[in-house]
Amino acid sequence: MTAPELTVLVVDDHAVVRRGVVAYLEALGDVAVAGEAADGQEALDQLERMAAHDGLPDVVLIDLLMPGMDGVAATAEIVRRHPGVRVVVLTSFGETERVHAALGNGASGYLLKDAGPAEVDAALRAAVRDEVFLDAAVTRRLTEELRRPRTGVGVLTAREREVLALVAEGRTNKEIAAHLTISERTARTHVSHLLTKLGLTSRTQAALLAVKEGITGPR
Known part of the structure; x- marks a missing residue:
């Protein structure tokens, strides 16, 4: 056998x-x-x-x-x-x-x-x-x-996801810039781009979406 x-x-x-x-x-x-x-x-x-x-x-x-x-x-x-x-x-x-x-x-x-x-x-x-x-x-x-075309947070770059997480924490552009070691202008540009890509009009909407998608959570 x-x-x-x-x-x-x-x-x-x-x-x-x-x-x-x-x-x-x-x-x-x-x-x-x-x-x-x-x-x-x-x-x-x-x-x-x-x-x-x-x-x-x-x-x-x-x-x-x-x-x-x-x-x-x-x-x-x-x-x-x-x-x-x-x-x-x-x-x-x-x-x-x-x-x-x-x-x-x-x-x-x-x-x-x-x-x-x-x-x-x-x-x-x-x-x-x-x-x-x-x-x-x-x-x-x-x-x-x-x-299927990517939608939602899937359209964001890795850097934009980082910025979105910081926006959800309530960080200002200046604070985001300091955290990521980039210029405040660059931080502002990232925020603008991610809002446009996600079809949102405010940082508050972006923060809520981030929490919903699990990118960040309340602290």
Whole structure:
């Protein structure tokens, strides 16, 4: 009997879902389930124990929304602590923000839970080949996002975002200039440009938008 080609740690806070995923993976024949975890911290604890016995899995198949440490945070920690382990997200949520967060933290794949068996299998194998696999529905959303013209704070340059954050803190042009080590005239120009780009008419409107977008918060 040959050794399994792939070992997988399954992480999901719903026991029924977790068991269903485990049953499917075991049915593949050439995949071994290395273990199960109900949240990100439990997954990290298991990986530490596995590492101590030279038994790290090839892939961690993880949900995103879980109590305690969620999948996004856990993905970053798994990749940092165990760079040889690949992470594939299997979740019910496909919003582009979550996709960006997961991939930005090092995930090698992103699948929705309605993905077919072939897609899950392909994602696992792509991960161990250091390739990125995205669910077809997720890929469509990302493509649509790229095609849409940028709006809102997305149209601002990095410097304009910095200035917007300072405006939201109630800083004057002189104070912004001193903070960023630029001239007051340049600060005034940045404020004017960002107001124009955002279609706003006052610094107060800009401050409110900044708070809404999470660029800054009340202090």
